[in-house]
Amino acid sequence: MEQRYVASLWHPQTIQTCTKRGLLERFCRLLRNKFAHLGWGRHLFILNALAEHRQPLLPADATLLGAAAADDVARFLRHRPNHVPTPLHLLPALAAELGVGSIAVKDEGHRLGLGSFKALGGSYAVICLVLEAAARHLGRRVDVGELHDPAVRSIASRITVACATDGNHGRSVAQGAQFVGAQSVIFVHEGVSEERAAAIARFGARIIRVDGNYDDSVAEAARVAADTGWLTVSDTSWPGYEHIPGLVMQGYVALVREALRDLPEPPTHVFLQAGVGGFAAAVAGHLAVLLGDNRPTVTIVEPLRAACVLQSARARQPVRVKAGPPTVMAMLECYEPSLVAWRILSRVADAFMTIDDADAIAMMNRLARPSAGDPAIVSGESGGVGLAGLVSIAGDASVRDALRLDGRSRVLVVNTEGATDPVQYRHFVGLDPAAVAGQEMTRSN
Ligand SMILES: Cc1ncc(COP(=O)(O)O)c(C=O)c1O
Secondary structure (H helix, E strand, O other): OOEEEEOOOOOHHHHHOOOOHHHHHHHHHHHHHHOHHHOOOOEEEEEOOOOOOOOOOOHHHHHHOOHHHHHHHHHHHHOOOOOOOOOEEEOHHHHHHHOOOEEEEEEHHHOOOOOEHHHHOHHHHHHHHHHHHHHHHHOOOOOHHHOOOHHHHHHHHOOEEEEEEOOHHHHHHHHHHHHHOOEEEEEEEOOOOHHHHHHHHOOOOEEEEEOOOHHHHHHHHHHHHHHHOOEEOOOOOEOOEOHHHHHHHHHHHHHHHHHHHHOOOOOOEEEEEOOOOHHHHHHHHHHHHHHHHHOOEEEEEEEHHHOHHHHHHHHOOOOOOOOOOOOOOHHHOOOOOOHHHHHHHHHHOOEEEEEOHHHHHHHHHHHHOOOOOOOOOOOOOOOOHHHHHHHHHOOOHHHHHHHOOOOOOEEEEEEOEOOOOHHHHHHHHOOOHHHHHHHHHHHHO
8 A cells, every 4th residue: 555644754755865765765655654643744544455345335325325315315405494504615725725626515514504514414314214213103104295284293202312423414314303302312422512412402302411532422322222122324334234324324325415516627626524434425435436546636634643544545454543632623533434434535535635724724724814805714623624634635746646746636625513612713723713704704795
């Protein structure tokens, strides 16, 4: 597997001037990997050299993320009271600065009143599950248009959905449950702020606090749900548990369809942030099914402290990485990739890279105070991570070459969240999200 390390203590160019280059390079890599957790060798970058790279998706995954599925998701969304497509912003000044043709940002901070793209997945899965339960009870297919019929409401009222969350997924599941008239129980780990937990509870959810990290809360939610008969609506999948996380991912494809409709031409490059990889796999997978060989080059961007997808690519199989100190990219703090997501990303991701906390915070600020001519965008700690990935490699000629990134490239990124935790946003940006949003409105009018 080809590996490159950028913007770090020993730049590859420096290494090339040394004698016994190969030996020294290997030694430097070893040191950098060993001390990566301390911030040395801050950005890791590797190309996908897995045997399955560029192979077609498995038929079931292609169906899950295909055009017909996107039609269904769009139809479901038309039944949601607060649905409007999210904006797509162009950043011409930043594109010129980074030496690419264009940068488009799909702004999911405006999604279904929840402030993140996650609003598309969990709630969609809850609706699908209620329709499946109704179909079993009534002995016939039940359409989304019948969701508010008394017979279907009565079935929904006997269902309890449960999930673990960093914040955004739980909000979506709770909103979906409230919409269909089901109950929800949401498990949050120690790191989930009171503001995020309160935002979930506002949808009538019961909140259960779990000691430990995200993975501990996933395990606890699954354990309690198995004991109680609650339906686990997880955004991550594991052996034997794929149907529901697949539905969650299917819900995300709506944002890709909207973006493709608004773009004059499909993107040549996408930079996608990953936690368990479900978001990136849904976006990249849908683009691969739709565009085939003309699909964009896909780079996966993760926090250095929780790079489970990159480390799986290195290990050539899904691996669990060791939990370290928390990252500010709280929504991406996941230590093991989702199985379904891994199956897709191992085929359609072309490169994997990491950024650190300072890059994520810098991006929140850059989007709040953009270069002249670009719109302001409210972006939470995990929202601008894909774009931060582009910024961090844009000055590296060898990485640009590897990705074939040049002045004609059309880059698409997704602002996956707005200020979902306003307290944190004010802390990192020093501005009120409403003030930045006001500027966004003024510039786009
Ligand atoms: C704002 C935001 N961005 C990105 C992600 C990553 O999604 P996934 O865990 O599916 O990779 C999440 C997950 O919660 C999120 O909330």
